[in-house]
Amino acid sequence: MLFTLLAFAIALGSLIIFHEFGHYWVARLCGVRVLRFSLGFGRVVLRRIDKHGTEWAISALPLGGYVKMQDDAPPGAPAAEAAGAFNAQPVGKRIAIVLAGPVFNLLLAVLLYTGLNLAGTEEPQAILAQPAAGTPAAQAGLAQGDRILSIDGQEVASWTDARWRLLDVLSTGGRVRVEVAAPSGAAHERELVLPPNDMAPGGEDPLAAAGIRLAQPRPVVRSVIEGGEGQAAGLRQGDRIVAADGQPATDTGELVRLIRESAGRHMSLSVQREGALVTVGVTPRAEKVDGREIGRLGVQLGADIPRVTVSYGLGESLQRAAARTWDTAWFSLRMMGRMVLGEVSWRNVSGPVTIADYAGQTARIGIVAYIAYIALISISLGVLNLLPIPMLDGGHLLYYLVEIVRGSPPPERWIGIGQRAGLGILVALMGLALFNDFTRLFT
Structure with missing residues (x-):
């Protein structure tokens, strides 16, 4: 729990600070006086005032931060001081200052993705499992062992790349051209027709529902537990299981499921060992887990998924990072x-509990996954703040556009109504997000 909270605080806190630094930096460029830049909220713990009169503070609640600008000059202030007030700036400068926060979040995502592209990542090759009969993938002619080469003419580097491109199409439905290399090496182009998916969390993986799954190589015995049924039957570390009860064992997950469902029942396993095919008879030991009887062999199974190192030069890394951020x-x-039209489930709205959970999970996986997750949240934060909802940056931008059209700022009454409506929308969204969070947590 502590690790998850720390990962969440670092991720969200750094993103909010970067967002606020965007406002601060552009405000300084525009000549606006910044009164305070605070790391955290609440009571100020440490402070320092720089030569420009800005107070740099560390506050008691170290989650995020804020920038406080001088909105209006005090009565009788000198002309130079009055010119540094935010509300005294022309509308173009005010737009630039407000826009800077979300833009900095998007730029941060580009920088993070560029760094990952330069460093290189180990990712699974885009090799497909056999699609279930009747699924869009089966109807398109995709088959076991096909490796995806390109989607709609764009080269695919890995399974991660292929999955992202196909999910993008699946979100609205449509046709997509998929070029694949068969196990024989022959290249084929398939037309995949994907129906729209409501992307409901907790349901079946939308790509798997369409018949598109990553191929799993034959299971391998990683280790044999002392005193277990596997050791008694003669299984050895390094054995590659090719069949179970006469059926091909091509998927580690399916084999584990079969073993769990075979408690106390004799099974025949065909294994490859040092180039020879060996038959091993074994009876999974029955054990009670959460009130349910399951079978255990006493071995650790794994699979060697073919992987590829994905890396690019500086120019292509930057280009791909910008494209991924935009997409x-x-x-x-x-x-x-x-979601507004009712075509996608509102259960997709996530709140701080889910964000914290995934921050902890990705941090445990490794630095690459954690950085990629921070980039994703940075994009989400940027997009959210650009929505034309009063109380958000996008709401202020909406007021400024009205000011440009009218030739003067909106009436104070309009702004007051908008602020109350915006606050209501944000409270409702936060309530929905927390409801979804706790629903996922307890179900």
Whole structure:
């Protein structure tokens, strides 16, 4: 729990600070006086005032931060001081200052993705499992062992890349051209017709529902537990299981499921050992887990998934990072639009509990997964703040656009009504997000 909270605080806190630094930096460029830049909220613990009169503070609640600008000059202030007030700036400068926060979040995502592209990541190759009969993948002619080469003419580097591109199509449905290399090496182009998916959390993986799954190599015995049924039957470390009860064992997950469902029942396993095929008879030991009887062999099973190192030069890394940031932001906006239209489940709205959970999970997986997750949340934060909802940066931008059209700021009454409506929308969204969070947590 402590690790998860720490990962969450570092992720969200750094993103909010970067967001606020965008406002601060552009405000300083525009000549606006910044009164305080605070790391955290609440009571100030440490402070220092710089030569520009800005108070740099560390506050008691170390989650996020804020920038406080001088909105209006005090009565009787000198002209130079009055010129440094935010509300005294022309509308173009005010737009730039407000826009800077979300833009900095998007730029941070580009920088993080660029760094990952330069460093290189180990990812599974885009090799497909046999699609279930009747699924869109089966109807398109995709088959076991096909390796995805390109989607709609764009080269695919890995399973991660392929999954992202196909999910993007699946979010709204449509046709997509998939070029694959068969196990024989022959290249084929398939047309995949994907129906729209409501992306409901907790349901079946939408790609798996369409018949598109990553191929799992034959299970391998990673280790044999002392005194277990596997050791008694003669299983050895390194044995590759090719069949169970006469059926091909091509998926580690399916084999584990079969073993769990075979408590106390004799099984025949065909294994490859030092180039020879050996038959091993074994009876999974029955054990009670959560009130249910399951079978255990006393071995650790694994699989060697073919992997590829994905890395690029500086120019291509930057280009791909910018494209991924744009695609993710646009995907988020489309999903929001489909939620409003009722085409996508509102259960996709996540709150701080889910964000913290995934922050902890990705941090445990490794630094690459954690950085990629921070980039994703940075994009989400940028997109959210650009929504035209009063109380958010996008709401202020909406007021400034009205000011440009009218030639003067909106009436105070309009702004007051908008602020109350915006607050209501945000409270409702936060309530929905927390409800979804705790529903996932307890179910």
